[in-house]
Amino acid sequence: MKIKEKLKNLPHFIKADKIKVPFLIIVFLLLLIVVLTFIADWKIGIGITLLCVGIVGFISYSSEYLIDETNQYISDLSYRIKKGEQEALIKMPIGILLYNKQEEIQWMNPYLIKYFGKKDTLGRKLNVVDEELYQLFKESQDYVIRRVKWGDHYFDMIIQEDIGVIYLMDITEYAKIEEKYKDEKFVFGNIIVDNYDEAVQSMNDRKRSNVNNYLTNQLTNWANMNNVFLKRVDDDRFIALTNMRALKKIEENNFDIINQIRERTYKQNFPLTLSMGFSYEKTFEQTNFKEVAKMAQSNIDLALARGGDQVVVRAENEDARFYGGKTNPMEKRTRIRARMISQALEELIVHADKVIIMGHSYPDMDVIGSCLGIRRISQMNNREAWIVLDPQQFSNDVNRIMQEIDKDPLIAKRIISPEQAMALVTSQTLIVMVDVHRPSMTPAPGLLNLSKKIVVLDHHRRGQEFPKDSVLVYMEPYASSTSELIAELFEYQSNEMDAINKIEATAMLAGIIVDTRNFSLRTGSRTFDAASYLQSNGADTVLIQKSLKEDLDTYLLRSHLLQTMEFVNGNLAIVHGEDEKIYDTVVAAQTADTMLSMEAVDASFVVTKRQDGRVGISARSLGQYNVQTIMEKLGGGGHLSNAATQLENTTVHEVVERLKAVINPEKIKEGE
Secondary structure, X not given: OHHHHHHHHOXXXXXXXXXXXXXXXXXXXXXXXXXXXXXXXXXXXXXXXXXXXXXXXXXXXXXXHHHHHHHXXXXXXXXXXXXXXXXXXXXXXXXXXXEOOOOEEEEEOHHHHHHHOOOOOOOOEHHHHOHHHHHHHHHOOEOOOEEXXXXXEEEEEEEEOOXXXXXXXXXXXXXXXXXXXXXXXXXXXXXXXXXXXXXXXXXXXXXXXHXXXXXXXXXXXHHHHOOOEXXXXXXXXXXXXXXXXXXXXXXXXXXXXXXXXHHHHHHOOOOOOEEEEEEEOOOXXXXXXXXXXXHHHHHHHHHHXXXXXXXXXXXXXXXXXXXXXXXXXXXXXXXXXXXXXXXXXXXXXXOOOOEEEEOOOOOOHHHHHHHHXXXXXXXXXOOOEXXXXXXXXXXXXXXXXXXXXXXXXXXXXXEEOHHHHHHHOXXXXXXXXXXXXXXXXXXXXXXXXXXXXXXXXXXXXXXXXXXXXXXXXEEOOOOOOHHHHHHHHHXXXXXXXXXXXXXXXXXXXXXXXXXXXXXXXXXXXXXXHHHHHHHHOOOOHHHHHHHOOOOHHHHHHHHHHHOOOEEEOOOEEEEEOOOOOEOOHHHHHHHHHHHHOOOXXXXXXXXXXXXXXXXEEEEEEOOXXXXXXXXXXXXXXXXXXXXXXXXXXXXXXXXXXXXHHXXXXXXXXXXX
C-alpha cells in the first residue's frame, strides 16, 4: 500500500507503457525459466525458484529506494524552480510590469520600481504615470524586441499583450559604448572654393595673398571650433578629417561657414563661395578609408554639379543630405569646355551603331528642341538617330509645335515610341538623355539598362539618382536651358555638313524662351548668343508665339486655380486644383509664373491632378527661396527658382498638407 502511494507521486512519464511493458516481459521470462527448469529437474527448479525470489526481493527493495529518491529529487527541483522564479521576478536585472486591459499598472518588480522614482504607480494608468513610457509602449509590437530610450536609459523592450506584460532590459552601458563607437567613426571631407580663380585673376600679389590668408584663417577658426583637422592642398582646395560627433554638431549648425564666407567676402568685394563633400563609413565593419575618400569625392562632384555654394553629406547606399545652395550658381562655362564636349560627343556618335535620344516624360519645349538638336548633330556625323516620344504625354503647346515638325518627313519618321526604341537598342547604341538626368523620369528607363553608352546633357541641378554607366556628362545648372547648351555645340561641328534647319532652330529657340520666361530668368550673355545663332538659322518667332498661345479655357483654368490661393508664413503662396479635375502641366507652370508677378509673392506652389493620375507640384521663386530643396524632399528636383515633383497614390489635399509640412522659410533660405 505504501509503495502504491509512492508510485502515485511519481511523474507520469515513469508510469508510461514504455517502462511498464519491458518490466512485465522480464517477469514473464523469469516465470517461464522456473517452469522449464522444474520440467527438466525438480531439484534445479527449486534452486532457480529461490534465486528468482531473491532477485524479486532485491528489485522490490531497490524500487522502493528509487521511488523515494526520485520523489525527493522532484520535490527539491520543483521547490528550486519556484524559488528561482520568485528570485528572478524580484532580483533579476530585467524590469517586469503587469498591466490590465484598461492599461492600469497592476504590479512591477522591485528592479523596475527604481526607474519610476517616488511616483505612485499601482492601480494608475500607464499614460498618467509616465507619458514617455506609454508612447514607447503604444509604438511597440507584440513579441518584437525593440530598442528604446526612456529618460536617460536605453532598454530592449518586449510586449506580451496576451498576458499584459512589459519587459525592459537595461542596456544603457552597451548602448553608450555603441554610441561612442559611432561618434568616433572616421569622416573625410573635400572643400573647394568654387570661384577662386575668377575672384583673384585680376588681383595683384598683395591682394591675392590677403585673400588667401583671410580664407585660410576663416576656415582654420571654423575647423578648430568644431574639432576638424584641415589641410590646404591647393589654392582652392582643402581636405578635412574629423569624426561623427563633430560632423553632427556641424550639421546642426547647417554648415554655417559657407554662409559666413559668402556674405563676408561679398562685403569685401571679392565674393567667394564654398562647396563641400563629406562621407563616412556607415557600417560597423572596419573602415575602408579608400572607399570613404572616394565617396567624399563623389559628394563634392555632386555639390558642384548642383551649382556649388553647398554641402553634400552622404555615406555609401545612403540618401544625401544637402546644406546651403542658397545662391544661384555662378557661370563657369567656357567656350573651351563647349568645344571639348562637342568633340567628345562627335567621337561617341561616330563609334556608335545608332543614336537614341530622349528627354523627360511629359516633354516641354526644351525637350523637343534639344532632341531635334542632337538628332541634327548625329546626322552631321552620318549616324541614324531616333527620338523617343510618347504622344499621349504632349501638352497643348508641344502638340502645336509637333504638328509643324510632322510636316518634315525626314524628322517625322525618326520619332518613335518607347516600345519601338526597346526593339532598336543594342549594346553599341548611344543613348543621349537631354534636359533630364534621372532615369526614372524618362519615358523608357529600360533603355538605359541595354546600353553602356549613355550621354547626359542637362541644365538642372544634379540629384542623387543618376545613370550608372554614363560616358559623357555635360550638366551646367547656370545655363538657361538644355537647348542653349546644345546650340553652342553646333559651332564646333563640321562646316561641310548641312546646318540646322528652320523647324529645328525654331523648336530650340522655343525651348530657351519657355525656360527663361521670355529671357527674364536665368539669362546670361551666352543665352543671347545661342538665341542669336538660332535666329540666324531661320528660327521663326511668330511660329513660337503661335505655339505658345493659350486658349480661353486655359486662361479660365488658370484664373480658377488662382482663386484658391493661400499664403503660408507670409509670402509663400499655394494654389491647388480638385481631385476630380485634370490640369495640363503647362497650365500649372503658367499659374506658378503668374503668381510670382503678384505683390507679396516670393515663392509659388501649384498643386494639381495630372493626366497620368499623379499629383504634381510646380514650384517657382524669384531666387530668395530655394524651391529645389523643397521639391527634393517630396521626390522631385529642378533649380533654385524653378522646380517640380509628382507623387503617386495620393490626393491633392494630402499633397497640399505634405507641402505645408515641409515648408519652413528659414530652412528654404538656407537651402536645407
